[in-house]
Amino acid sequence: MTKPLKLVSDPPEAPPGVVASAVYVGGRRVAEIPIEDVGEWSKKPGHVVWIGLHEPGLDLLRRVQREFNLHDLSIEDALKAHQRPKLEQYGEALFIVARTAQMLDGRIAFGETHLFVGHGYVVSVRHGASTSYTPVRERCEADQKAFSEGEDFILYVILDFIVDNYMPVIETIQAEVEAIEDCILAETTTSTQVPRLYQLRRDLLRLRNAAVPLVEVCRRLEQPGLPGIDPAMSPLFRDVSDHIRRVQEEIESLREVLAFAFETSLMTGQAQQTEITRKLAAWAAILAVPTAVAGVYGMNFQHMPELNWRYGYALVLAVILAVCGWLYWRFRRNGWL
Structure with a gap:
């Protein structure tokens, strides 16, 4: 005997980890259903069950497994949430792993979405940093004609949503990189910018490793x-x-x-260090003249040159100033000062 439908306006209280559990007919949501009934509803002709889970525990995953007869390995993968993007086929069910990404506190935070897809059902499992799929569900419900295609359309919109969310991350990094570039070209690089550049480059490598394997997943989905x-x-x-x-x-x-x-930042830093070294060397050369002359007159010999001459002191100072002035002019002319 068929169980009566439960109205959307009076949905059952969802257990922890369950974001949504609904059944659709012809692209229209007709009922919110408990996990214990999803298997029965998915077998009804023209019905599609869509369950959304967020970081579920093993007990909840086992309950879903019993309803759809899911493979043990796929349940184990969905629980650990440290998988590479992939598509696995277990009998009449597909298990798909996709990596999600979003910016949190200036870093790319990665999460995972695991999808169980079979005849009459889709189960999405979110782990870590991941935007809620409520907008995806609303988009599907708004386009009932396309949504009526079934579980493969749900799979498509989820994957499309995940990939589209990569672009805001890239745009945020791009804006920061452009700002750093302007600082580098203006020669106002700070000590924190070089480590930040390395950090961003490493995060982009991780983002590429998360996104690119989805090409192979979609290629397999294209094949009949x-x-x-x-x-x-x-x-x-x-x-x-x-x-x-x-x-x-x-x-x-x-x-x-x-x-x-x-x-460029490294070269700019080296150029700044070279410039400082040149200036120090130039001033050291200039100061070496009075130091050398003063060193001669500080040797305390009895017969010193010009020691008893009335204008000797003034002449020595004049020579020192002249030589220092000439050196300063030469260094300034050569761009060292």
């Missing part, structure tokens, strides 16, 4: 034969691949700019 994936969705997954390649190009371009800025 995967359960729950309609071949008509291939252009959409190809579009996601194009976005990832654009992200990759932006990352490579930024890393080159950072490498240039890093080298």
Whole structure:
């Protein structure tokens, strides 16, 4: 006997870790359902169950596993949340791992999204730094015609949302790099900017490692034969691949700019040190003249040159000033002072 639908206006209280658990028919949300009923609803023709989880515990994942008969290895991967982006097929179910990224306190914070996709259901599991998928759900519900395509459309919009969120991270880093470049070209580099350049370059490398493997994931999704994936969705997954390649190009371009800025900052620092060394050497040469003359007259010999001459002291000072002045003029002319 079919269980009565529970109205959206009176949803069941979600357990910890469950963001949303809803069933859709023809792209329209018809009910909020408890985890214990999702398996039964997903088997109904034309029904799609979409469950959103956030950092669930093992007990919750086991409950979801029992409902959809998910593989043990995929549950183990979804619990640990330290996976490389990939797509695995376990029977009639797909397990997909994607890395998410967002800026937090000037650093790129990475998270993970694990997706279980099968006939009549999609389970999204978020870990770490990740934007809520509520806007994705709202976007799908607003486009009921496209949403009626089923679980493969949900998979597409989630992957597209993840990839689109890479761009604000890149734009934020790009703005900071441009500001640092202006400081370097203006020769106002601070001691904290060089480590920051290295830090940004390392973060961009991690972002590239998180984004680029999704190209292979989307390539496999484009190929026919995967359960729950309609071949008509291939252009959409190809579009996601194009976005990832654009992200990759932006990352490579930024890393080159950072490498240039890093080298330029080092060269600027070396040039500033060389300039300071030149000035010190020039002043040392100028001060060596009075030091040498004073050293001669400080030797306490009985017969000193010009010792008893009335104008000897003035003449020595005049010679010292003249030589120092000539040296200063020469160094200034050569750009050392």
